[in-house]
Amino acid sequence: MYLYNEFDDKFVRARVNQFRGQVEKRLDGSLTEDEFKPLRLMNGLYLQLHAYMLRVAIPYGTLDSAKMRQLAFIADKWDKGYGHFTTRQNIQYNWPKLKDVPEILDALADVGMHAIQTSGNCIRNVTSDHFAGAAADEIEDPRPTSELLRQWSTDHPEFQFLPRKFKIAVTGSPNDRAVTKAHDIGIRMIRNDAGEAGYEIIVGGGLGRSPFVGKVVREFLPREDLLPYLEAILQVYNLSGRRDNKYKARIKILVHETGIEEIKVAVEKNFLTQKKYFQAPSDALVSAIEDYFIPPKLIDEDVKGLEEAMLKNPALRSFVDTNIEEHRVPEYAIVSISLKPIGGTPGDATSEQMRLIADLAEKYSHDEIRISHEQNLILPHVHKSDIPALYDELKTLGLATANIGLVSDIIACPGMDYCALATARSIPIAQEISTRFNELKLEHEIGKIKIKISGCINACGHHHVGHIGILGLDKAGIENYQITLGGDGTQNMTIGERAGPGFSAEELMPALERLIAAYLDIRENDDETFLNTYRRLGQAPFKAALYPETADA
Amino acid sequence: MARAFTPKVVTANDLLEGDVIYFNANNKWVRALSDAAILTELEEANALLAIAAKDIDSIVGAYLADVKIDNAGKPVPAHFREEFRTKGPSNYFHGKQTESNTQKA
Numbered sequence: 001m002y003l004y005n006e007f008d009d010k011f012v013r014a015r016v017n018q019f020r021g022q023v024e025k026r027l028d029g030s031l032t033e034d035e036f037k038p039l040r041l042m043n044g045l046y047l048q049l050h051a052y053m054l055r056v057a058i059p060y061g062t063l064d065s066a067k068m069r070q071l072a073f074i075a076d077k078w079d080k081g082y083g084h085f086t087t088r089q090n091i092q093y094n095w096p097k098l099k100d101v102p103e104i105l106d107a108l109a110d111v112g113m114h115a116i117q118t119s120g121n122c123i124r125n126v127t128s129d130h131f132a133g134a135a136a137d138e139i140e141d142p143r144p145t146s147e148l149l150r151q152w153s154t155d156h157p158e159f160q161f162l163p164r165k166f167k168i169a170v171t172g173s174p175n176d177r178a179v180t181k182a183h184d185i186g187i188r189m190i191r192n193d194a195g196e197a198g199y200e201i202i203v204g205g206g207l208g209r210s211p212f213v214g215k216v217v218r219e220f221l222p223r224e225d226l227l228p229y230l231e232a233i234l235q236v237y238n239l240s241g242r243r244d245n246k247y248k249a250r251i252k253i254l255v256h257e258t259g260i261e262e263i264k265v266a267v268e269k270n271f272l273t274q275k276k277y278f279q280a281p282s283d284a285l286v287s288a289i290e291d292y293f294i295p296p297k298l299i300d301e302d303v304k305g306l307e308e309a310m311l312k313n314p315a316l317r318s319f320v321d322t323n324i325e326e327h328r329v330p331e332y333a334i335v336s337i338s339l340k341p342i343g344g345t346p347g348d349a350t351s352e353q354m355r356l357i358a359d360l361a362e363k364y365s366h367d368e369i370r371i372s373h374e375q376n377l378i379l380p381h382v383h384k385s386d387i388p389a390l391y392d393e394l395k396t397l398g399l400a401t402a403n404i405g406l407v408s409d410i411i412a413c414p415g416m417d418y419c420a421l422a423t424a425r426s427i428p429i430a431q432e433i434s435t436r437f438n439e440l441k442l443e444h445e446i447g448k449i450k451i452k453i454s455g456c457i458n459a460c461g462h463h464h465v466g467h468i469g470i471l472g473l474d475k476a477g478i479e480n481y482q483i484t485l486g487g488d489g490t491q492n493m494t495i496g497e498r499a500g501p502g503f504s505a506e507e508l509m510p511a512l513e514r515l516i517a518a519y520l521d522i523r524e525n526d527d528e529t530f531l532n533t534y535r536r537l538g539q540a541p542f543k544a545a546l547y548p549e550t551a552d553a
Numbered sequence: 554m555a556r557a558f559t560p561k562v563v564t565a566n567d568l569l570e571g572d573v574i575y576f577n578a579n580n581k582w583v584r585a586l587s588d589a590a591i592l593t594e595l596e597e598a599n600a601l602l603a604i605a606a607k608d609i610d611s612i613v614g615a616y617l618a619d620v621k622i623d624n625a626g627k628p629v630p631a632h633f634r635e636e637f638r639t640k641g642p643s644n645y646f647h648g649k650q651t652e653s654n655t656q657k658a
Binding site (some may be wrong): 026027028029032033047048049050051052062094095097098099345416418419425427430431473477478479 | 566568569570572573610613614628631632633634635637638641642643644645647648649
């Protein structure tokens with residue numbers, strides 16, 4: 001875990017004090033809202049439908065127990081006893097009071113956290129693979145690179161007023177769990193034919209109003225060149241990205257309108273200039289950070305008792321089947337803790353749950369916790385012998401839902417229950433889907449499927465890359481839900497295709513039931529996932545299920 | 554033919570709490586939609602909005618929201634977004650729905 005040095009700490013404290021002064025000036029009337037708004041946004045403070053919302057960065061989704069306990073403390077002291085984990089590995093508090101926010105930021109700084117650059121047209125919180133440092137398929141831990149990018153982008157004077165927000169994701173594994181191709185810059189840690197470590201740089205991906213799959217701008221970037229190369233991309237964007245139209249201001253539009261070849265030429269040319277300004281090679285900077293991410297000392301001990309416990313307890317077996325991923329050390333497991341209880345709000349955790357997870361991380365996972373973009377929590381280093389005990393403890397606070405990757409493991413943005421930008425609600429739709437399929441007892445039969453729900457076209461709920469995507473819109477004053485099919489957020493990223501006209505909230509659930517029933521009917525065998533069936537047969541049979549009237553006509 | 558004017562209220566968020574607020578007939582901010590001044594003419598609506606929007610030290614983002622008028626003569630939201638603003642989120646019993654005075658409307 002990266003520890004703040006004196007420089008980080010001073011900077012964050014200085015920002016808190018600046019913001020405290022800004023809040024005072026706003027409250028005494030010497031700052032207008034127009035003047036204050038960009039300042040509060042720079043510090044992660046939004047005004048939503050019913051209250052303020054504070055978005056706290058969890059860099060590359062990594063936490064320890066001290067940080068998690070502080071998040072719980074903040075939830076209790078200044079909010080309503082819970083927090084919402086987001087698709088960008090942040091946590092959001094939905095009910096802070098303006099006057100309390102400087103104190104909250106101080107409390108965050110106490111544990112080396114902040115809300116800086118979680119909003120605004122700057123480089124946002126850098127996200128990464130939530131299994132980083134633990135996954136069996138990993139080439140290299142992406143977190144030291146991510147941390148370097150956090151340091152480089154934080155308060156970077158040239159990139160505080162970009163044409164639009166800018167999101168970077170890093171993966172160290174060929175199986176992309178960080179959705180890198182949907183980011184402004186996606187970074188894949190790779191090795192070339194000579195075995196040298198480098199990065200593949202992807203640019204111009206994004207979801208939202210105009211979804212694009214990112215394109216490779218540099219196939220192999222030597223590790224020493226990372227910062228000057230990224231700086232070169234950002235400069236090209238900063239100068240050439242559109243500022244005339246908010247909806248065309250992201251780098252994906254620049255890449256799309258200019259063409260990747262021309263962008264490549266401009267970036268490479270600029271890179272040669274930038275390289276001269278960087279004294280330290282980026283790989284040396286990453287190496288210095290690597291000391292903070294030394295893998296925990298895992299114990300070399302055979303797995304004891306897990307098989308026997310699973311034989312006695314089918315619920316534990318089910319949990320192991322769905323919530324466990326392969327660790328690079330065979331005796332260990334990566335345990336996902338689902339924040340998707342049946343009928344619950346995706347991504348929400350109470351302060352009590354946060355404290356339990358902090359305790360369990362200390363006890364069973366070398367004090368490490370991760371947040372996934374799929375709004376779940378992860379204990380990355382659990383010895384398999386500890387799984388039965390861990391499971392029992394998770395169960396005490398409703399944290400043992402065995403549904404990772406299944407139909408009720410839904411991503412949903414806050415939607416119009418909280419968000420001022422939303423055009424419809426997302427949360428009740430997610431609650432209904434998980435409740436209904438649980439009633440039908442179909443979850444395990446359906447198998448691996450990703451449903452993702454956004455409450456507006458900005459696509460915080462990643463609906464474009466859901467196997468089933470749901471987009472909530474306002475159609476003549478009524479909430480209406482459009483379905484997209486066949487999306488995929490992995491290394492094979494695909495934008496889902498719109499199935500047809502939208503459904504009212506009442507029509508949506510029966511339509512989804514028909515869709516799933518059709519899938520179960522036409523899949524080749526039990527192992528063919530929804531996505532693979534869709535890829536094999538195309539949209540027609542799914543469309544016929546969604547719109548039976550049209551099909552009959 | 555001129556289109557009939559949809560009745561409106563002036564609404565905003567409270568600067569300190571962020572809570573949804575409405576402007577009443579005495580040019581005061583209140584927490585319940587049922588206490589808001591109903592504006593039935595465009596000029597009247599714009600004039601009250603102009604007064605309300607000057608109150609920059611205690612509110613954020615004043616605007617006119619469409620309402621319908623119920624049998625008791627009280628304003629009720631015309632759009633689902635405004636309805637949610639009168640209640641709070643649907644996933645938890647938080648926000649305005651916990652305050653009994655909003656139930657009167």
